[in-house]
Amino acid sequence: MFKRLAWLALLACAPLYGADDATLSQLARAPYWLALGHYTPSKVHGWRSYVDDASFFLAADGAHHPERELRATLAALYAPPEQAGQHAQCRYPARARWLEAQLHLTDLPHVQCDEFTQWYKAIAPYSTVLVFPAAYLNSPSSMFGHTLLRIDQAETRTDGTALLSYAINFGAYVQGSDNSVLYAWKGLAGGYPGLFSLVPYQQKLSEYRNLENRDLWEYHLNLTPAETARMVEHVWELRQVRFDYYFFDENCSYRLLELLQIARPGLQLTEQFPLTAIPTDTVKAVQAAGLVDRTDYRPSRERELLARAAPLSTAEQRLAERLAGDTTQLHASAVQALPADRRALVEDTAYRLERYHATGQERDPLRAQRSFELLRAMNVNPPPPLQLERPDRPEDGHPSRTWSAGVGSRDGRAFGEYGLRMAYHDLADNAYGFPLGAQIEILGLKLRQYEGNRWQLQRLDLANIRSLTPRSTLLTPLSWQVGGGLERVPGRHAEPTLATHLNGGAGSSWALGGGTLAYALGTARIEHNNDFAAFASPAVGFDTGLLWRNRLGNLTAEAKGDYFANGEVRRRLALGQQWELSPNLGLRLTAARDFSHLGQARNEVMLEARWYHY
């Protein structure tokens, strides 16, 4: 180690190998060099690197000095080749290739990089696919999605062997001893280091399609083999290199955009995301940059199960359910009496249901035996391939941020309301590309201006998440919601009171057909309210309603109530209709009536324009 440092010190001092000082200074400012070091203009002055790992830099202060890092790299490339795998040419193949080309370095020592060569050969990079696991209804937080890159070989497309490809994933490195709350908090706040990993794509597929039940979208990028190769070489440089990881901005999607900029210098993707990089927004940016050649879609296992069961009658679905739990029924007359093609569908449904329930469980010999029996039955009488219609493209859904402006009246007093929501979607928002019944709102602010120029904070939502997944004959998912923040509630005075609250609920939803969803949840709430004597007042209640996807947009009708331990009863009836004017613009009419034991009932109507914009 000391020897190496001495080398660097020695070499970094003198101008090097024919390249004059000015050339090197100029090169160090080249966008490509800055990209290789993940440099970004520092808030104070100069540069800083997103890489939070001293081992990534060859110069002692390389994290802040692109030029010193460049000089140190250049020196290290000329180090004697005996260090083999640790040699800069092996550790930094992308830097080496670029400097070699820029400075016409013809006299570099020859270094054998076995480890890198082997790694590179196993991946055999040829083309790149951007993979986007889309939202899963029962996990609204997944609505933010995730992105990863798949590196295909030359024959992958013709052979249909994407399952053999590798995936480049950027995620937080979690050592696993933290409790859940801390885990979520640190994930958001940057407490975990982020690392790149290279994993078999097949493994990522089963993670998303089977475990999390998320659809996957695969965007084949038009990067050339050389561009893909350059990117993969750089990923090798990032092996076990720690970045800071922040959920909203310095996340997987941001890092992947950086990689794409390495692949094709001149792409300007990251600069579009100074504040947040929500995966769908980044997918949109990649689309807009003209990078996408072709899009493939892989439905989740759950969607496949439901699609397979869709043509079956309720009786047939119940039969499939029985069959999944007891394969001796295969020979029962109810099954055998079915026409061969219906039987195949029932058996396939039963198999898929059985595997669905097995997900996340330890291997159970009885369950395995049942699955095996079903496979044997299908082997004799195979079902037709499953044809699934492609859902709306998630990247064509509305952008993540919302600005709103409305006018309304509360008990005859007119007001204007202005809002900004950082992310992302509520039950009534423009629906294209979003599942009905999913809501995730993060950091929503609403201000009101009443007559006489009186301004009021109307609400501040930290998070507001709802997941209304309909029950069916085969599946009985839980519907749930959770939220917290500040909101105005009816109270002792004509003026509504600002209360701090945390609430949650659980129950069921049902799809009624025709784009209609009904839900009923039991709820609990804890509230800090100056109208109450206690610092925090608990309540239980209900929340029930109807969603209807109609030609104008989504209609919402809701009745809810909170019964406080201190005697206050607060109920609310609300009706809303969204009118989708364009993909990024909506108009919403809402009417509500609030009841409270503390005062008289109040009416409110509002007409609001909502502009979705990133």
Added chain:
Amino acid sequence: MKRILLGTLFTVASFNAMAQAPGGPNCGWGNLLFEGQRGTPAHFLASTTNGTSGNATFGMTSGTNGCDTSGALTYGGKSWIAMNGMIDELSEDMAKGQGEALTTYAVVLGVKPEDRAYFETVAHQHFTQIFNRPDVTAEDVHNNTLGVMKNDARLAKYSEQA
């Protein structure tokens, strides 16, 4: 491709004797059919980090869930590592006679493009021979497949070249 597959099979075997498979104990051939996926990720938590929750380890050489990628690469295990966890899909595809996992299997076995559809048909017909028990391992499946191919005039050549 075939050579790589068999080569890795042997390395697996010899490495197993040393008590740990390359790629880690939960990775690779030897997995049972219907072994199931480990752990249920807490969706919200997982989404805040975009890692899988719990046992997720990131970084190229420390590997993730089950498979240590550097190990796999050291052992040239592209095909080998890809079959890990694919055995369930393969069994389903073979029972039904078509699917991506079955196609991939044909490619991994070195079956030429012109023979792949035929291979899929033969594998489908001999499903109960290849997947002969509910607790069959991936290694059994491979051996059984070679057995079936050996008895087929058109596919025999793929079972012999090693």
